[in-house]
Amino acid sequence: MSALDRPPPGSVAGWFAPVRPEARVAVLRTVLYVFVLVDVHAIIRSPIPLSRHPELYRPLDLAVLLHLPPPSLPLTWTLYAVLVLGCVAGLSGRAPRLVGWVVAAAFTWWVAIAFSYGKVDHDHLALVVALWVLPTVGAVPGGWSSARWSSQAGWALKCVQIGVVSTYFLSAVVKTKNAGWDPTTWPESYILLWAVVRRPHGLGQLLQPYPGVLHAMQWFSMVAEVCSVVVLWLRGRALLVAALFWLGFHVFTVTVLYIHFAPTVVCWLAFAPLERLAPWWRARHPRLEPPVPVPERAVVRTR
């Protein structure tokens, strides 16, 4: 099979697999392996305690399809160990495909277990996609400082970006679908009031007496989610503005509802020019030059 440098510009392949810096993949891998370590300790913490209660377990389709054994303490502790060791190995950069897919499989299983006791969250989609696709890039010579670009890197980053945008856009699709495809039902409902009553901790309490403001926020949220798909075509300053908008959106949901989407937020880095980090760091921390040789005449001779 012949090799190409890059897919033709403007083609479908060029959109799905644009040539992008491999250094961005290297940085993103590092960040995500650190994030997974945080995630299993601070966000998805329930698999081990829940595995004590098989009577509450209802397997997801994934577990049924793959004939995965039901959770048990030995299984969940093993998964935990694999995740911790796998992330540490991933941070070392060795065997990126093997280690990456082991972490991806273990984390997918870990999260699936957490979601098999009743509640399914949707903030982990982009992260799970990222863990599966980033290893396909393989070794990145030079790591964070790599000067190489590739379609392999561009494809992996594009898949993560699709995962991020899908989290918002498809949320709007489901809200509309559940209303019999009437896009006005959800924004005109009392869902934010419901959420504020259920989570009486954040700043949302201040908004509870103002249903008109809550409705305006719901309309704003719906429009933003529908428009989110445009982000996949933005570049430069427009993309920066869009990213900052969505980060602000998440800060807002945290302060009002105590709902964070941290696993999605961290994947926004797939849009960021992370490849500039290493040059930026080197420019501010130049290597020390070798000491200036002392002129011979300055050497004090001693007898």
Next chain:
Amino acid sequence: MTSAEPDVVDVRPVSRSGLVWRVLAAVALVVLLVHGSASTRVTDAAWPLGPMSQYAFFPGPDDTVVITRVYALLADGERVELPLRVDTAGIRRADVEARIPVIEDDPSLLRAVSEGWSSRHPTEPRPVEVYLVQDRTHLHRGRVVTVDQVELARWRVTP
């Protein structure tokens, strides 16, 4: 924000087959994700390819908002709440809420909360009875009017 594709850089070649499978995989990902959210037949059990259904429902202006709680009568006679969080009871509130019908049918399932709380509070007296209750906040024309509480299940703790 995204770097423009440069004209002259060190570009790693990609084979045609490598390009083809990548494009097909990405298209499949998009199709599966859209199907998961647009189809009326796909449920949350299809995660990670299921519908993005968090908060995708429509409470009305006169609905009742419920908050599920578990209380316990301890061996020393004190009644305390067993907060439904992983770090305090080993289980999330949302997981208990999703199992309310089966807990009402079989209140001994509250053992998960009772044991989860006891194992994290070894110095506290053990619960002798646990209660599944709901705080009900009643809305009228989009405003909170009254709040009450209803008991859904009760289980006498057995060793």
